[in-house]
Amino acid sequence: MNMDDVARRGLVLLGCGKMGSALLDGWLKGGLPAASVWVLDPAPSDWLQKTGVHINAGLPDDPAVALVAVKPQMMGDALPSMQALGGGGTLFVSAAAGTPLARFEAAFGAATPIVRTMPNTPAAIGRGISALIGNAAASADHIALAEALMGAVGQTVRLDHETQMDAVTAVSGSGPAYVFHLIETLAAAGVAQGLAPDLAMALAKATVGGAGQLAEDSAEDPAQLRRNVTSPNGTTQAALEVLMDGEIGLPKLMARAVAAAAARSEELSRG
Ligand SMILES: NC(=O)C1=CN([C@@H]2O[C@H](COP(=O)(O)OP(=O)(O)OC[C@H]3O[C@@H](n4cnc5c(N)ncnc54)[C@H](O)[C@@H]3O)[C@@H](O)[C@H]2O)C=CC1
Numbered sequence: 001m002n003m004d005d006v007a008r009r010g011l012v013l014l015g016c017g018k019m020g021s022a023l024l025d026g027w028l029k030g031g032l033p034a035a036s037v038w039v040l041d042p043a044p045s046d047w048l049q050k051t052g053v054h055i056n057a058g059l060p061d062d063p064a065v066a067l068v069a070v071k072p073q074m075m076g077d078a079l080p081s082m083q084a085l086g087g088g089g090t091l092f093v094s095a096a097a098g099t100p101l102a103r104f105e106a107a108f109g110a111a112t113p114i115v116r117t118m119p120n121t122p123a124a125i126g127r128g129i130s131a132l133i134g135n136a137a138a139s140a141d142h143i144a145l146a147e148a149l150m151g152a153v154g155q156t157v158r159l160d161h162e163t164q165m166d167a168v169t170a171v172s173g174s175g176p177a178y179v180f181h182l183i184e185t186l187a188a189a190g191v192a193q194g195l196a197p198d199l200a201m202a203l204a205k206a207t208v209g210g211a212g213q214l215a216e217d218s219a220e221d222p223a224q225l226r227r228n229v230t231s232p233n234g235t236t237q238a239a240l241e242v243l244m245d246g247e248i249g250l251p252k253l254m255a256r257a258v259a260a261a262a263a264r265s266e267e268l269s270r271g
C-alpha cells in the first residue's frame with residue numbers, strides 16, 4: 001500500500017487543528033486529492049473549509065488510513081466516532097503526544113493495526129520529521145504505509161521501543177517551538193542593539209532558516225559549522241562564551257527544557 005492506495009480508499013483525519021492542518025496541507029500540496037480526505041472536527045477552520053475535503057460527512061466504509069490528531073485530553077470524546085473502522089482493513093495512525101498504543105488497542109481492539117507517530121509542524125512545507133512505531137498487529141506493510149504517509153510531508157525514522165517516544169516528542173515534536181523562540185529572542189536582542197524591529201526579525205529568520213538548511217545539507221557536522229563561523233578572538237567567540245557557559249548557558253538550559261517536555265509526555269501517557 002502506498003499514497004495511491006490512500007488516494008483510492010480514502011484518509012480519515014480525526015482533528016484538524018495545528019498539527020492536523022500542517023499534515024493535511026503537506027499531503028494536499030503533495031498531490032493527495034481533496035476528495036480522498038474526510039475530516040472530523042467540531043470546529044473546522046476557515047482554511048480547512050476552503051480545501052475541498054469532506055468535513056464532518058459520512059465516512060467511507062474502508063478507508064486506507066484513519067489518522068488521529070486530537071489532543072490527548074480529547075481522546076475519550078473523539079475516538080468513539082472512529083469505532084466503526086476498528087478491526088477492519090483500516091490502519092490507525094496516531095500523531096498524539098503522550099498517548100500509548102495501548103490506549104488505542106483498548107478503544108479499537110488489540111487486533112487493529114496502529115502506528116504511533118510523532119510528526120512536527122514543518123510538515124506543512126514538506127520539511128517535517130516523523131518518528132514511527134507500530135503495535136503488534138501492525139505488519140511490515142502497515143508500517144510501510146504509515147511511512148509513505150508521513151514521508152509525503154518530510155523525513156521519517158523508525159523507533160525500536162515505544163518508550164523512546166517521550167524523548168522524540170521533546171526533541172523534534174516540540175522542537176520547532178524552541179527554534180521559533182530562538183528567532184524571537186535573536187530578533188529582540190537585535191532590537192536591544194538598536195535595530196528596527198522589522199530589520200531585526202528579517203535578519204533573525206533568514207539566519208536561523210539558512211543555518212538550519214546548511215546544517216542539513218552540509219557534509220560537515222554542526223560543531224564544525226559553528227567553528228567555521230568563529231574567528232579566534234572575534235565577535236562569535238565573544239557571544240559563544242556567554243551561550244556555552246557551563247552553568248547558565250544553552251547546554252544546561254536546553255537539557256532542562258527537553259527533560260521537562262519528556263517528563264510531561266510521560267505524565268500524559270499515565271493518563
Ligand atoms: N502542534 C504540534 O506541533 C504537534 C502536535 N502533535 C499532537 O497533535 C495533536 C493535536 O495537537 P494540535 O493540532 O496542536 O491541537 P489543536 O488544538 O490545534 O487541534 C485539535 C483539533 O481537534 C479538534 N477536536 C476537538 N474535539 C474533537 C473531537 N471530539 N473530534 C474531532 N476533533 C476534535 C479541535 O477542534 C481542533 O481543531 C495532539 O495530540 C498533539 O500532541 C504532535 C506533534 C506536533
Ligand SMILES: O=C(O)[C@@H]1CCC=N1
Binds near residue numbers: 097169173174
Ligand atoms: O505541545 C504538545 O504537547 C504537542 C506535542 C509536540 C508538539 N506539540
